[in-house]
Amino acid sequence: MSFAELLNVHERLNELFLLHQESLLRFDFELAAGLLRIYDRELRAHMRVEEDLLMPVYERAGKIAGGPPEFFIGEHRRMLEFLERFAVTLGALKGKGGDPARRVIRLLDEEAKFKSLCEHHDMRERNIFFPALDRVTNEDERRELIGRCFAANSQLE
Ligand SMILES: [Fe+2]
Numbered sequence: 838m839s840f841a842e843l844l845n846v847h848e849r850l851n852e853l854f855l856l857h858q859e860s861l862l863r864f865d866f867e868l869a870a871g872l873l874r875i876y877d878r879e880l881r882a883h884m885r886v887e888e889d890l891l892m893p894v895y896e897r898a899g900k901i902a903g904g905p906p907e908f909f910i911g912e913h914r915r916m917l918e919f920l921e922r923f924a925v926t927l928g929a930l931k932g933k934g935g936d937p938a939r940r941v942i943r944l945l946d947e948e949a950k951f952k953s954l955c956e957h958h959d960m961r962e963r964n965i966f967f968p969a970l971d972r973v974t975n976e977d978e979r980r981e982l983i984g985r986c987f988a989a990n991s992q993l994e
Pocket residue numbers: 847883887962
């Protein structure tokens with residue numbers, strides 16, 4: 838068993854975000870906002886287990902080039918700031934009349950920046966965070982920690 842299993846959670850998150858973007862393209866702003874709220878909740882739950890449960894274990898690995906804990910946590914914060922801005926923009930989109938096409942394009946442009954931050958973050962976890970966690974844990978501990986990470990997200994359903 839490997840912490841790379843958690844890439845399944847990333848995939849599920851990416852899928853949810855795409856569903857949100859699909860509803861934006863259809864100008865269904867109620868649905869887009871609802872999906873963004875679900876995504877926000879799931880992303881926060883995932884970040885919480887990474888920061889509270891996994892980060893203390895990761896720190897056993899000592900200093901790792903390109904992977905100090907502040908990098909991961911700083912990226913989490915930046916991702917959440919993006920999501921707060923999207924929620925505000927979406928709220929305004931719902932209220933305004935007229936042709937929303939340009940405003941949707943502007944939001945999608947911002948969301949593209951968010952997606953590239955997520956990609957960068959996922960890559961850092963795939964290449965640095967998860968392999969280090971694999972190195973500093975034994976099979977039993979890995980199984981227990983990974984199970985708790987999945988449980989944090991499945992409780993939301
Ligand atoms: Fe992650």
